[in-house]
Amino acid sequence: MQETLTSRRPLLEMRAIGKSFPGVRALDGVSIELYPGEIHALVGENGAGKSTLIKILAGVYTEYEGEVTIGGQPRRFGSVRDSEDAGVAVVFQELSLVSELSVGENIFLGREPARLGVVQWDELYSRASHLLGELGLDLDPRTGVRKLGTGAQQLVEIAKALSHNARILVLDEPTAALTDAEAEGLFEILNKLSNQGIGIIYVSHRLQEVFRLSRRITVLRDGRTVSTESATGLDEQQVIAKMVGRQVSQVFPPFGRTRGDALLEVRHVTAEDPVVRGKLAVNDVSFTAHRGEVVGIAGLMGSGRTELLLSLFGCFPGKVSGSVVIDGREVEIKRPAEAIAHGIGFVTEDRKRTGLVLDQTILANMTLASLARVSGHFVTNESREIAAGRPLFENLRIKAKSLFAVAGTLSGGNQQKVVLAKWLMSEARVLFLDEPTRGIDVGAKQEIYRMIDKLARSGLAVVMVSSELPEVLGLCDTILVLHQGKVTGRFTHENASAEQVMSCATGRQLCA
């Protein structure tokens, strides 16, 4: 260990890494190197390419350009197993533990110590116990993982990673689901591991943590490396500027909508996390959306943006309090059906999971939220449905053979239009959009922007959650920034800047 530190030979080098997905250049010439004992932070906006880079290192993506060198040897991983064997351990944001198995079983999953195919339980649990001890974890390896909190599960993931002698540890947003105390515990362990000579790549949105932990910081933006610098020579504002530093391009429709009456007033809405007791997913949020207005809700992943919309739409699994006024009347919304009846439409974040019935036709999806009105009260009337669906099909310029094309066959942008059509058909007056342009190519994005503008101009109130700062800045009349469920910033289109919004999103500056 002493030797490797003094020789200063990098543990890992990734040089000129490029990766393309259909329609998107996710990475373009990214380079990063990691020295033994170093904690190297990787930061960037959502979609900057961090996850893609990590997945290449983890052996998940095997097709890429550029070179990965580990301990001076060029490597090309064909599988996750290859990467693990080379000493790389990746702890993804979503934990990959089997909750029905014990801690020990999880740590050695797929690599159980065995003789002639018979699992050596004593050996397994004693080795697991030893590993947990090294991490300073006072935990019985026979405990079921389901009984552990998220923080402990995270540490079990790390133990699992280290169990195959990893020299390179990659953590993707490890504190996203942790309480402050749990995060402290994690930092202690990371420092300990770095002292043992393990190189750590630490991906996080939380700049305070990044500055506390890391020696160097690499900033990615739009799939390119912006800079790699020593943390001591930087401050948070500089990093934020590097993360967002780009011009809001001309893809957005011009402003100049006229704001009408208040349509949706949200007062002191609070939602309790259904899993973690005492945690508030949404903490006392108030805002107003007027007719003809686009309200942007910015914030990082896990900041409570989606939870806020779910709460307002009557389908958040936890307890929700606060009041909602629509068109001057206080309403109570406990179910999506009630939200729809009050004129709210919700284009959800995940089209495939919550938006569309992929097996069904475009028309069947369009009419799903308003069948009784559009078709008939008991018996459906296909002709009426077609008559109602066709204008939307044409106005939204959905590219498909006909209204009877199956939704699953469409491209992302066209699927999004179908979901939008569903809510336009339900005559929504308030439209919730959660990440409306995720996974959509640039051309279709621009089309969606224009559509949002048009809808607002026609008198709808639009509430839009987005991780993409340019989108929020370029499209929204007012911007609300959330951090850990709380409002940390309110801006109007005129006084918002990318740097300020990002500061509020990282919880640094409180301008509520």
Place this chain on the structure above:
Amino acid sequence: MGNANAMPAQSSVVTASAQAGKRRTRFPAGAARAYTMVAALALLWLIFAIVTNGIFLEARNFSNLMRQAAVTGIVSVGMVMVIIAGEIDLSVGSLVGLTGMATALVEYYWHWSLVSSLLAAILIGLMVGALQGGLTSYGKIPSFIVTLGGLLVWRGMTKGISNGRTYPIELPSFRALGQAYLGRTTGLLLLAVALAVVIWSVIHRNSLRKRHGLQPWNLAAISFRIIGPSALAIGFVLALNSYAGIPVPVLIFVVVALAGAFVTENTLFGRYLYAIGGNPEAARFSGINLRAQVLVAFCLLGFLTAIAGVIYTARLGSAGPDAGTLLELDAIAACVIGGASLAGGRGTVLGACLGALFMVSLDNGMSLKNVPDFVQDIIKGGILVTAVGLDVIGKRRE
């Protein structure tokens, strides 16, 4: 690594449904699938006709085959709705036994009238459907478990209330439900009504299309839509008339099948079933009350199973403690062979009916050839897995 696996899995889902799209361009009509089913059924009949020297397709056997198909078919119509919603019901065989036994007992001991004993059976069916559907949708117990329990409980009750004995059905009007035929003239009258309805509905739908500003069908399309179903109806009635007329259970089956097809394809309830089975989350976000719809589907199945139980009992002229055993497997197999997916979201009443006809034809044909029982079971099992296997391979090819 959770992330890692999620990506390819998701994209394969997309391609799978993309492939489905090529075949199915309308609502759950599944025309191509129906043609394949009809072809498979025709092939099966041809084989049986050859190996039985034509006996299989004789008027008498055809009439008999249709009568047997009525019970399985009626249950399959209800079953396919439950399957479309993404649930399952394993208890229908036992429920056929229980409802059949109940009618026999109330007639035997208390001399209930035809109508009262019918109502008793239907009430039991609805109650069982409501209980099992309620436990599934509101109680959140998987339907597989609820109805596996039901399979044992209802069968146990059947044996209990009958003391293990078989009871005869004395009431002639009740036996008629399973054994009687409509006169030939009545059959022809019904046929005329059916033809009139077909013609009227095509013309009516065409005028609706015009009214809503859609391209009206051309003459060829109109005649195709009229001639297809008409030819089928004429052939069906003439074939049955060449023996003794339309059997009453077959008439009931046809009515149930038409109603079931209408409910699944032309009502909000039917559309919601497909949405719930296809993507429960999307259905929830669209404001659909999932639990109520699932409950109703189970109640409908309970209702139809009671009717099947009555017909089954009437056809045999007695109710035994083991009546309807293994019927659930035939009904589920019928739905699956007819294109339903146990994952939910796919399936049609027409497919389920053809599937039921297929399963019953296997029984009938093999019995004619005196194939031993155990061989019949082996062949039926093999054909079920093969049929679904071929379908899976076919989808993958596309």
